Amino acid sequence: MPNIRAYERPTSLEDALRRLHEDPRAVPLAGGTALVAYGVPAEETALVDISELPLDDIEAHEDRLVLGALASLETLARHEAVRAFAGGVLAQAAHAEATSLLRQQGRLAGALLVNLAHSELVPALLALDARVTVQHLEGPRVLPLADFYADVAAALGRGLIVRVDVPAPPPGAVARCQRVARAPRDRAILSVACVARVADGRVDLVRLAASGVREVPRRLAEVERALRGVPATPEAVQAAAATAVATLSLPDDHRASAEYRRGVLPVLIRRGVLGA
Numbered sequence: 001m002p003n004i005r006a007y008e009r010p011t012s013l014e015d016a017l018r019r020l021h022e023d024p025r026a027v028p029l030a031g032g033t034a035l036v037a038y039g040v041p042a043e044e045t046a047l048v049d050i051s052e053l054p055l056d057d058i059e060a061h062e063d064r065l066v067l068g069a070l071a072s073l074e075t076l077a078r079h080e081a082v083r084a085f086a087g088g089v090l091a092q093a094a095h096a097e098a099t100s101l102l103r104q105q106g107r108l109a110g111a112l113l114v115n116l117a118h119s120e121l122v123p124a125l126l127a128l129d130a131r132v133t134v135q136h137l138e139g140p141r142v143l144p145l146a147d148f149y150a151d152v153a154a155a156l157g158r159g160l161i162v163r164v165d166v167p168a169p170p171p172g173a174v175a176r177c178q179r180v181a182r183a184p185r186d187r188a189i190l191s192v193a194c195v196a197r198v199a200d201g202r203v204d205l206v207r208l209a210a211s212g213v214r215e216v217p218r219r220l221a222e223v224e225r226a227l228r229g230v231p232a233t234p235e236a237v238q239a240a241a242a243t244a245v246a247t248l249s250l251p252d253d254h255r256a257s258a259e260y261r262r263g264v265l266p267v268l269i270r271r272g273v274l275g276a
């Protein structure tokens, strides 16, 4: 890698944070997949290798899953507790993120920070109301992932992402991920994650997030509002979703036109909410 001035491998989280704090050009190195592919951000970068810090545990609790920030994407895809959680949507999304080699090397924290435009894991985490913990020298800061993306630079500062807490879906709610891509193994053009519950024939609860709708995945709050209380039929859900999606500004790029996205998004939302 060009432009590297120094490489260090601290043995404790505190040492790593101190190095990042002392040196404005120090950069955390986790799995290194993105740093190797895209290069380091500045001349004279000092790499602070955090890959061996003990931040890769996965804990299953009754009400939530706790994912260590350095768990590999492959671990997320294969771990029994992740596969059993929320209908397996996180495991499914982690598997879809990258090829086998990249999944073994790339870590969760890196996947929260790079290659976001077509991420499938981030929408799933957003729909599940995940909370991210950023450790700073002064102490930890826990914030909803959606707030983290509102201003990543401010939320991260010179800190390190250390864990992601994912609450179990509310009772009776089902989590689903839907995607569209040119080929099954291709990057998703649109990826939609949904946590929904139907009660008394109506959509009672709905949380939606998507990638492919702007540079960074986001919650579709406008669509969520439009769907609450709607009759739980495919026609009603798709029509309400289409009306709300019509108000969104969507990308028009080499992957797909805005018009295509506008047509397909309500279908993915309908399948996500109703499973049909």
Ligand SMILES: Cc1cc2nc3c(=O)[nH]c(=O)nc-3n(C[C@H](O)[C@H](O)[C@H](O)COP(=O)(O)OP(=O)(O)OC[C@H]3O[C@@H](n4cnc5c(N)ncnc54)[C@H](O)[C@@H]3O)c2cc1C
Pocket (backbone or CB within 6 Å): 027, 028, 029, 030, 031, 032, 033, 034, 035, 036, 037, 050, 069, 073, 097, 098, 102, 105, 106, 107, 108, 109, 110, 111, 112, 113, 114, 115, 116, 118, 119, 120, 121, 156, 159, 160, 161, 162, 187
């Ligand atoms: C060509 C290519 C395409 C890819 N496409 C996708 C894709 O579409 N979707 C996808 O999910 N993955 C994709 N990947 C894999 C991608 O690199 C991962 O998302 C991976 O999880 C990144 O993790 P890493 O540990 O390798 O990150 P690194 O390369 O080590 O770091 C990535 C960035 O995150 C920072 N960082 C790492 N850990 C922390 C931390 N704990 N706290 C704060 N900052 C941290 C680093 O400083 C760096 O800026 C792709 C990889 C390549 C090479």
